[in-house]
Amino acid sequence: MTHFDAFGQPTTITAGAGLAHWTQTQQAFLAHSAATPDHLAKTLDADPNFALAHAVKGFFLLLLGRRELVQTAQEAANIARASDRNRPVTPRERAFIDGLDVWLGGYPSKAVAHLDQVLLTHPGDPLAMKISHAIRFILGDAQGMRRSIEQVMPAYGADHPARGYVMGCHAFALEETGEYGRAAAAGSAALEFSPDDAWGLHAVAHVYDMVAEPAKGLNWLKGREAAWAHCNNFRYHVWWHKALMHLDLGQTDIVLDLYDTLIRADKTDDYRDISNATSLLMRLELEGIDVGTRWDELADVSAARTDDGSLIFADLHYLLALIGGRREDATAKLVARIAQDGATGQGEVALRMANPGTAAALGLEAFGEGDYATAFRGLARARKHMQLAGGSHAQRDVFERLTIDAGLRAGRMSEAAQMIDERSARRAGRDDTFARTRREMLGNRSTPLRVPAE
Incomplete structure (x- = not known):
C-alpha cells in the first residue's frame, strides 16, 4: 500500500511510526543534522523491508567518500532490491535504487540522471533534490546544481515544508556560478523559512569570501550559531568559513584558536574535516605563520588513508597533510597510487584521478620538496581542470594559492600575475588580502617570498 510522506511524496513504507521516522530522517538530512543516521535507523527498525530507506542508506554511505564503506553500501543496495521483489515499490522509489546501483558501478553522474528523472515527475521531492545536489557538488558540477534546482523551484511554494532548504541549495548554486547578489538574498530568505538551514547560511558565507568582504561575513555569522549547532561534521566547516574571514583580516591568533577549539577539536578522519584542517593550515603557512605541531596528527590520520581512492578531492587533501x-x-x-588509479582505473573516479589528480599530486609533492618550478608546472596543468575535483570555489582556492605561490617562487612572474588577475575576476573583480600581498611581491621583485620552514 502506498502512503504519502510529509512532503507529499508516495512511499511504500508501512504506516504509523515508520512513516513518522522517515519524515524525520528526510528533515534531518535536509538540515545536515547529526541526528540523521539515528532517524534512519529507527525508520528501518520500524519497517525492515522499506526499500527506499535502504537505498538512501547506500547513498549516505557513498557520500562519505570512504572505500571501506562501499561494501556496506552495496549490501544496502542488495537489500533494497530484495525488498522491492518482496514488496514492489513505486517507480519513484525504484529510481533511487537504480541510481544507487549505477553509482556503485562507478558512475555517480548516471545516479544523478536517475534522480533527475524522479524530479521530472516529482519536482517537489526534496530528498531527490538534495541527494542530486550533493552528488553534483562532489562532481564539481556547479552549472548542473543550478539547472536542477531552478527546474524544480516552482514546485516549492510558501506552504511547502522544504521550501527553505531548496532555497538554500539555490543560494549555493547561485554563488558557485557567480551570481553573488542573488545568492546572498536567496540564502538569507532560506533561513526565514528554515532557521536550521545550515547549507543556506553557509552559502552566504561563501558569497562574502568570494567578494572579499570578511567583516560583513563575520557579521552575517554572528548570532546565527543556532543555524549550524545541530549539524553533523558540517558544523566544523561553517567554523572553517569563519576562520577564513579572520585570516583575510590578518587575525591569525583567532584563526589558530578556532582551529584548536572548534574546527579540529574532534580528531576525526572524515575527509571533509581533514580538508577543512589541511587547507586552513596551508593557507596560514603560505602567509608565513608558524602552525607549530598541528600538522602531525593530520599526517598520522592521512598516512592511514593513502590507499583509499574514493575521491580525488579527499586524496589531494590527505596529500596536503602528508606534505605539511x-x-x-x-x-x-599516495602520489603513485593516484597516478596508478588514473592510468588503469575504471569509472568516473579514475577519470578524475587522471585529470586533474595526477598533475596536481605531482605538483603538490614537488612544492613540499621545495622544487617550485616542477610544482608550478604540475599545479598549473591541473588548474585548468581543478573544478572536476569537486568541492567549492572556496575549498579549491587552496590549490589556486599554491599554484600562484609556486609560480612566484619559481620566477614565473607574468604567469603568476595573470593567475592573480583571473582569480580576482572570478571574485567580482575584487582583491582579497592574498591577492593584494602577491601583487605587492610582483611590484617589488626584491621582496623575499615567504617560504614555510623546512
Whole structure:
C-alpha cells in the first residue's frame, strides 16, 4: 500500500511510526543534522523491508567518500532490491535504487540522471533534490546544481515544508556560478523559512569570501550559531568559513584558536574535516605563520588513508597533510597510487584521478620538496581542470594559492600575475588580502617570498 510522506511524496513504507521516522530522517538530512543516521535507523527498525530507506542508506554511505564503506553500501543496495521483489515499490522509489546501483558501478553522474528523472515527475521531492545536489557538488558540477534546482523551484511554494532548504541549495548554486547578489538574498530568505538551514547560511558565507568582504561575513555569522549547532561534521566547516574571514583580516591568533577549539577539536578522519584542517593550515603557512605541531596528527590520520581512492578531492587533501607533516614515504605512496588509479582505473573516479589528480599530486609533492618550478608546472596543468575535483570555489582556492605561490617562487612572474588577475575576476573583480600581498611581491621583485620552514 502506498502512503504519502510529509512532503507529499508516495512511499511504500508501512504506516504509523515508520512513516513518522522517515519524515524525520528526510528533515534531518535536509538540515545536515547529526541526528540523521539515528532517524534512519529507527525508520528501518520500524519497517525492515522499506526499500527506499535502504537505498538512501547506500547513498549516505557513498557520500562519505570512504572505500571501506562501499561494501556496506552495496549490501544496502542488495537489500533494497530484495525488498522491492518482496514488496514492489513505486517507480519513484525504484529510481533511487537504480541510481544507487549505477553509482556503485562507478558512475555517480548516471545516479544523478536517475534522480533527475524522479524530479521530472516529482519536482517537489526534496530528498531527490538534495541527494542530486550533493552528488553534483562532489562532481564539481556547479552549472548542473543550478539547472536542477531552478527546474524544480516552482514546485516549492510558501506552504511547502522544504521550501527553505531548496532555497538554500539555490543560494549555493547561485554563488558557485557567480551570481553573488542573488545568492546572498536567496540564502538569507532560506533561513526565514528554515532557521536550521545550515547549507543556506553557509552559502552566504561563501558569497562574502568570494567578494572579499570578511567583516560583513563575520557579521552575517554572528548570532546565527543556532543555524549550524545541530549539524553533523558540517558544523566544523561553517567554523572553517569563519576562520577564513579572520585570516583575510590578518587575525591569525583567532584563526589558530578556532582551529584548536572548534574546527579540529574532534580528531576525526572524515575527509571533509581533514580538508577543512589541511587547507586552513596551508593557507596560514603560505602567509608565513608558524602552525607549530598541528600538522602531525593530520599526517598520522592521512598516512592511514593513502590507499583509499574514493575521491580525488579527499586524496589531494590527505596529500596536503602528508606534505605539511613531512611524511615523504607516505607522500610518494599516495602520489603513485593516484597516478596508478588514473592510468588503469575504471569509472568516473579514475577519470578524475587522471585529470586533474595526477598533475596536481605531482605538483603538490614537488612544492613540499621545495622544487617550485616542477610544482608550478604540475599545479598549473591541473588548474585548468581543478573544478572536476569537486568541492567549492572556496575549498579549491587552496590549490589556486599554491599554484600562484609556486609560480612566484619559481620566477614565473607574468604567469603568476595573470593567475592573480583571473582569480580576482572570478571574485567580482575584487582583491582579497592574498591577492593584494602577491601583487605587492610582483611590484617589488626584491621582496623575499615567504617560504614555510623546512
